Amino acid sequence: MTNISKSFFGVEVLHDVNFEAEEGEVHALLGENGAGKSTLMNILGGVYTKDSGNVEFNGNAMENVTVQAATKAGIAFVHQELNVINDLRVYENMFLNKEIANRLGTLNKKEMIKQAQELFNSLGVDIDPNEYVGNLDSGRKQLLEISKAFHSDAKLYILDEPTTALNNEEIAHLFSLVRNLKAQGNTFIFISHKMPEIFEIADRYTVFRNGSLISTGRIADTTPEEATKLMVGEGYINEEVYMEHELGEPVLEIENFSGDGFYDIDLKVKRGEVVGLTGLKGSGSSELLQGIFGAAHVTSGTMKVWGQPVKTGSIIRAMRHHIAMLPANRKENSVIPDMTILENVYSAEHCLSMKNQHISRRRELAKYDNLKNLLNIKANSPDDMLLSLSGGNQQKVIVGRWINTDAKILILDNPTQGIDVGAKAEIYKLIVELARQGITIIISTLEIPEIQKVADRCIVFYGGRIHATLPREKIDEHEVMMYATNTKAAQRAAAG
Ligand SMILES: Nc1ncnc2c1ncn2[C@@H]1O[C@H](COP(=O)(O)OP(=O)(O)O)[C@@H](O)[C@H]1O
Ligand SMILES: [Mg+2]
Numbered sequence: 001m002t003n004i005s006k007s008f009f010g011v012e013v014l015h016d017v018n019f020e021a022e023e024g025e026v027h028a029l030l031g032e033n034g035a036g037k038s039t040l041m042n043i044l045g046g047v048y049t050k051d052s053g054n055v056e057f058n059g060n061a062m063e064n065v066t067v068q069a070a071t072k073a074g075i076a077f078v079h080q081e082l083n084v085i086n087d088l089r090v091y092e093n094m095f096l097n098k099e100i101a102n103r104l105g106t107l108n109k110k111e112m113i114k115q116a117q118e119l120f121n122s123l124g125v126d127i128d129p130n131e132y133v134g135n136l137d138s139g140r141k142q143l144l145e146i147s148k149a150f151h152s153d154a155k156l157y158i159l160d161e162p163t164t165a166l167n168n169e170e171i172a173h174l175f176s177l178v179r180n181l182k183a184q185g186n187t188f189i190f191i192s193h194k195m196p197e198i199f200e201i202a203d204r205y206t207v208f209r210n211g212s213l214i215s216t217g218r219i220a221d222t223t224p225e226e227a228t229k230l231m232v233g234e235g236y237i238n239e240e241v242y243m244e245h246e247l248g249e250p251v252l253e254i255e256n257f258s259g260d261g262f263y264d265i266d267l268k269v270k271r272g273e274v275v276g277l278t279g280l281k282g283s284g285s286s287e288l289l290q291g292i293f294g295a296a297h298v299t300s301g302t303m304k305v306w307g308q309p310v311k312t313g314s315i316i317r318a319m320r321h322h323i324a325m326l327p328a329n330r331k332e333n334s335v336i337p338d339m340t341i342l343e344n345v346y347s348a349e350h351c352l353s354m355k356n357q358h359i360s361r362r363r364e365l366a367k368y369d370n371l372k373n374l375l376n377i378k379a380n381s382p383d384d385m386l387l388s389l390s391g392g393n394q395q396k397v398i399v400g401r402w403i404n405t406d407a408k409i410l411i412l413d414n415p416t417q418g419i420d421v422g423a424k425a426e427i428y429k430l431i432v433e434l435a436r437q438g439i440t441i442i443i444s445t446l447e448i449p450e451i452q453k454v455a456d457r458c459i460v461f462y463g464g465r466i467h468a469t470l471p472r473e474k475i476d477e478h479e480v481m482m483y484a485t486n487t488k489a490a491q492r493a494a495a496g
Contacts, residue, residue, distance in 0.1 A: 392423025
């Protein structure tokens with residue numbers, strides 16, 4: 001791809017970009033959210049048309065390609081946003097627009113199911129072809145998307161952030177599939193924000209920043225630190241964000257809280273406090289947060305908000321008590337894909353003000369403008385679809401959705417999942433600033449350094465219970481990891 005430029009609504013998002021992938025390599029495309037990676041790939045895949053520049057694939061010029069033409073030429077694309085249709089069965093998704101029919105023109109369901117099963121077997125993917133896609137968890141949906149691409153007999157595979165919903169085992173498996181296909185001469189363009197993945201799988205890299213090419217080279221000749229620096233430019237990384245601040249009265253007190261996946265939890269949080277919860281996946285912190293917010297069943301225990309008992313089990317009741325929660329997994333649980341940015345921002349607030357018939361667009365726009373400034377949301381019009389934004393900006397909009405409910409207790413479940421370093425840094429700054437303004441924040445994260453960045457206190461979960469509580473000065477990555485993995489018990493057991 002040479003001298004590619006592209007604008008959306010007068011905003012240039014790709015500026016005279018060159019990009020080259022060689023046959024048989026895994027080429028990592030790096031850059032913060034909004035850098036233009038997906039746009040460039042969408043041009044290659046025929047989804048968007050370029051404003052200028054040239055694309056050549058296997059020596060053939062590709063002028064004004066369509067998705068069909070790109071597919072036919074041998075380009076398979078796993079998009080960043082899941083493209084599966086929940087109301088269809090797995091095999092129907094798989095054979096969408098390439099259905100297998102009998103001679104009489106009726107669909108050959110049996111054959112499609114058989115082929116889907118064979119494909120899953122060969123890929124080692126555990127999905128039932130007959131299942132409704134809506135019943136799959138997000139990891140399985142992502143695997144379905146990837147399987148669909150691998151089904152296509154392509155020469156070039158574009159994987160745009162394919163691992164965001166996969167666990168480590170699934171990622172390792174995907175990488176073994178990639179290595180196999182690579183050994184057969186196939187080429188991969190791999191987009192990810194996770195440095196360990198990139199350094200494990202990629203041969204070369206290209207970095208974009210703000211729609212421009214920054215650097216390209218061999219992975220063997222660089223380091224994760226260097227690559228991160230190239231992505232964000234200077235001065236972003238390891239910036240100190242935490243600020244000493246006064247804590248107020250207790251605003252949330254829970255006692256003997258138990259539910260599905262969390263047991264006997266006692267927790268008292270003060271006004272303006274930032275509490276960081278962590279632990280291995282499934283160790284109870286996310287589950288507890290859902291219990292507090294009324295999104296999951298609490299079987300015993302009591303909750304007080306500003307000293308007043310509040311019954312659990314209802315999200316709207318929690319919201320009326322100024323509790324807000326940003327759930328994990330943006331794509332699945334936060335984004336309303338068919339709505340605009342403004343509609344997404346107001347979806348929570350409208351639940352609270354339902355009885356108010358006079359929703360003034362002017363007032364909403366004014367409030368949105370404030371949020372946009374506060375959160376540094378990079379968007380053109382509030383009437384654009386939310387999905388037109390980069391992942392980091394989508395997440396900022398969702399944070400805005402909850403700030404907009406006049407939340408006093410903000411629960412954040414893995415808020416920086418799948419967003420780039422720059423947007424992450426902005427979210428840390430925001431947390432610290434909101435706390436300074438007296439908002440109480442409970443953040444659950446699998447990344448311990450995030451807690452070090454923002455929290456006054458760290459609570460480590462293990463097996464559904466609070467395993468350790470560490471004040472800010474004692475938060476140490478190694479120590480926290482020891483508690484999260486229960487290393488001490490293992491050491492004791494080993495010592496007999
Ligand atoms: N369909 C679209 N309409 C308007 N703006 C878009 C569209 N797609 C992408 N953009 C904008 O282009 C810029 C680059 O986005 P994108 O290519 O998705 O970045 P990346 O994949 O590197 O995160 C962002 O500012 C984004 O908001
Ligand atoms: Mg992208």
